[in-house]
Amino acid sequence: MYKQLFLCFFLFVFTFVKAQELNCNVTVNAEQIQVSNNQIFKTLENSLTEFMNQTQWTNIAFKDHEKIKCGITILLTEQKSTNSFVGTLQVQASRPVFNSTYYSPLLNYKDNSFSFQYTEFQPIVYNENGYESNLVSVMSYYAYLILGMYVDTFSLEGGKPYLNTCIYIANQAQQSGYLGWENSKGKITRFTLIDQMISSANEPFRKLFYQYHFEVMDVFERNQKSAASRMVQLLLPLEKMYDENPNSFMIRIFMDAKADEIVNIFKDNSSVDTSELVSVLKRVSSNNSKKWRQIDSL
Incomplete structure (x- = not known):
């Protein structure tokens, strides 16, 4: 509501x-x-x-x-x-x-x-x-x-x-x-x-961009763990988008803005299972591999 x-x-x-x-x-x-x-x-x-x-x-x-x-x-x-x-x-x-x-x-x-x-x-x-x-x-x-x-x-x-x-x-x-x-x-x-x-x-991707903000970020203050779990669900399909268009600029633009935010959210919610997501992130945004390792080590 x-x-x-x-x-x-x-x-x-x-x-x-x-x-x-x-x-x-x-x-x-x-x-x-x-x-x-x-x-x-x-x-x-x-x-x-x-x-x-x-x-x-x-x-x-x-x-x-x-x-x-x-x-x-x-x-x-x-x-x-x-x-x-x-x-x-x-x-x-x-x-x-x-x-x-x-x-x-x-x-x-x-x-x-x-x-x-x-x-x-x-x-x-x-x-x-x-x-x-x-x-x-x-x-x-x-x-x-x-x-x-x-x-x-x-x-x-x-x-x-x-x-x-x-x-x-x-x-x-x-x-x-x-x-x-x-x-x-x-x-x-x-x-x-x-x-x-x-x-x-x-x-x-436009739908994911909307859902990321409206369904994850805007509910984060109410329930961090639930929001972090929802983020995992939303980001996993990036692998399919990447497979369909490895040259898409959208994933690159998204990660240039969001990589640090994603890492910080999962650092604060280490109980959320991110093993599958980390694998996807390393594949679709390899230039941020050092950042994704911060989640992998939690």
Whole structure:
């Protein structure tokens, strides 16, 4: 019953409160670039912070204390000309857990193909009807990706409208020629990431993503052992998803965000049988093997 009330409250907030949706901490690190005036990077940081937090991305926003906690760290590695820059982005987002002060990580993704042009004090404005610049497209893409993934955790595939906006942005940006938007088989780009995410083939993963948060994390404070046992049941099917598509980016993206959380949950609930799950995790996410051994040794 409490889950229905929680969902109703969430939808009520989404429907009737009009305000911006994100509480995004944007950081621009330009230490690797030697320039006479670093103020341009501080101006960029302030402009992007304002862009992410003051743009109304949807018509179903949150109260101030309910805004989505997220962060984007831009590491600039090269200045190709006066107003042309190259670097990387680290994008992170989290989601509150019901009846607790804990925030569950949703996304922890590094984008290695980021380049853009920027002149100090130029306006940064999202145009929902077309392409403005690569800087605007990349930042808008991640705003909608965060929104889509966030809403997906409260309602099964509820984030579809925002993820569809991501693919629209990606399609528009492909025509710019900037790296990171290409449809490259076997490589994670902004296009291939969202293309896989909204693919019908990944509906089982979207369902798992929803159930993980709504059926495990949101009941954790009430009954930790029951929630941990349910987590085992939900994660075991990852092996079948992996067998059907070993190149799926979804498992990789999920584990990059969730590996530490999964380990910590089972550390606190060592009586739950995880022997079969550890075997699955080592197979589907081998790069986290050291972390999975922490569960194996309990």
